[in-house]
Amino acid sequence: MKALYLTGKAQVEMRDIPVPECPDDGLLIKIDSVGLCGSDVRTYSVGSAKINYPVILGHENAGYVEKVGKNVTGWKVGDKVVANPAIPCGKCYYCVNKMPGLCDNIQVAGTSFPGGFAQYMVFPGDMLSRGQIIKVPDDADLEPMILAELLASVVKAQDDLKVGMGETVVIVGSGPIGCLHAQIARLHGATKIIMAELNKERLDKCHEFGGTHFIVSSQEDLVQRVMEITDGRGADVCIVACPSAKPHQQGVELLRKEGRLCLFGGLPKDNPWTTMDGNLIHYKRLRIFGAYSYSAADFAKGYELLAAGRIDTRIITHTLPLEKMPEGVRMIQQGEAIKVVLKPWMEE
Structure with a gap:
């Protein structure tokens, strides 16, 4: 598969790598759309203490179930999904006291494990067990659903x-x-x-x-x-x-x-x-x-607003192939674009 690696400040490299294995308790996802977030723009431009190079960024992810782990029920190949990318531990002081967005041990797609700047990515079992993956109706457009994380x-x-x-x-x-x-x-x-x-x-x-x-x-x-x-x-x-x-x-x-x-x-x-x-x-x-972070309930509210058509999704002003990520960064920084979505399967 194709994956876009951030290899240093303002340095990216498109690589051909093996498709990741589907975990027994998780899902393998074929990425349809991934948002280019403000945090991605900052990480690309100035770096981040939260990452180690090389890294596959991308935490605003929507796509299709490609494979289902052997211990997973309730999901099938072809299901459309959008996922809350931040996985709280469920055990620390903040999780126990109903502040999971401030979890001391939070794991985040694109930072703690490979994100959606690739044709495929794994949604681990913790996402499933904590209700962080939302099934999108078959007739819904996946691209706007990446806004659920921002919302x-x-x-x-x-x-x-x-x-x-x-x-x-x-x-x-x-x-x-x-x-x-x-x-x-x-x-x-x-x-x-x-x-x-x-x-x-x-x-x-x-x-x-x-x-x-x-x-x-x-x-x-x-x-x-x-x-x-x-x-x-x-x-x-x-x-x-x-x-x-x-x-x-x-x-x-x-x-x-x-x-x-x-x-x-x-x-x-x-x-x-x-x-x-x-x-x-x-x-x-x-x-x-x-104001920082959110809970699974907040993510679900954001998704429901999108699904109900209550949000004007024309803030997504540009859709680019994944390899054009640096161009998307430039457009955002110069005010040419509001929100950019990257497509791992789009041809240049």
């Missing part, structure tokens, strides 16, 4: 934030995460959804995905514009969906009293520090939330 994180964050009816939500960052946050905020009943982005070309691409107001923050004062839109009161919620500290600072300024700030985007490892006005946090009684 799981968004659903979890907004459940924690308790975004509600009639609220004003500011979303900083108009990549796929920002676009999904806008759609989920709309489904929760938010009436003003303000999307902010440094890159005008990228912001222009997201006008159809739930926003009501759009701010090019490299050209306009974000805090001032939010105050104008909210008649000087400020927003109920601010979600920072980009890897920048400046919106953290702006977030505490543009929120109303008792507003909620969500730090969804991680910061660069070599400069992870942020500064916020402590007096504003104190006197406005602001609440600040970190």
Whole structure:
């Protein structure tokens, strides 16, 4: 089979390797679609302490059952599937206390074991036993289902934030995460959804995905514009969906009293520090939330939203052959694409 290996920073190599053996308690999957995630873009561009080269990335995976382990029941060859890629141990403090997304020993496809940047991959038995593989209807399109993983994180964050009816939500960052946050905020009943982005070309691409107001923050004062839109009161919620500290600072300024700030985007490892006005946090009684990971239940919610047609999946703007992964990275980084899907069986 063909597999795309990341062999170093910004270095990939397409290799012909044997198809992996199907484990007795798992499934062998023929990959139809694999999402090129923001974390893949970062790992490709700057590396990651979580991987050892060479590695097969890819954790947003959808495909067909190619083989069924001899000890597995309830699945058959040809079934369409999408999988939650993060496998909690089920035994650590966080798993036992209903926080599996923060598991101390979590295993993740594309990091802990080979991912979907290949024509075939193994879904291990732990995925099956913990209900992390979802069977997709035969008549459903597999490609959009790769968004379930991103949606799981968004659903979890907004459940924690308790975004509600009639609220004003500011979303900083108009990549796929920002676009999904806008759609989920709309489904929760938010009436003003303000999307902010440094890159005008990228912001222009997201006008159809739930926003009501759009701010090019490299050209306009974000805090001032939010105050104008909210008649000087400020927003109920601010979600920072980009890897920048400046919106953290702006977030505490543009929120109303008792507003909620969500730090969804991680910061660069070599400069992870942020500064916020402590007096504003104190006197406005602001609440600040970190957002990271999700549970199997959140993943299932994301899938159900997709299956019910409640999500505009046109945020997938480009589909490329697997070997064009570096081109997909470039398109995302330059704002030409919102979400890129790779196809291991597509010819150049």
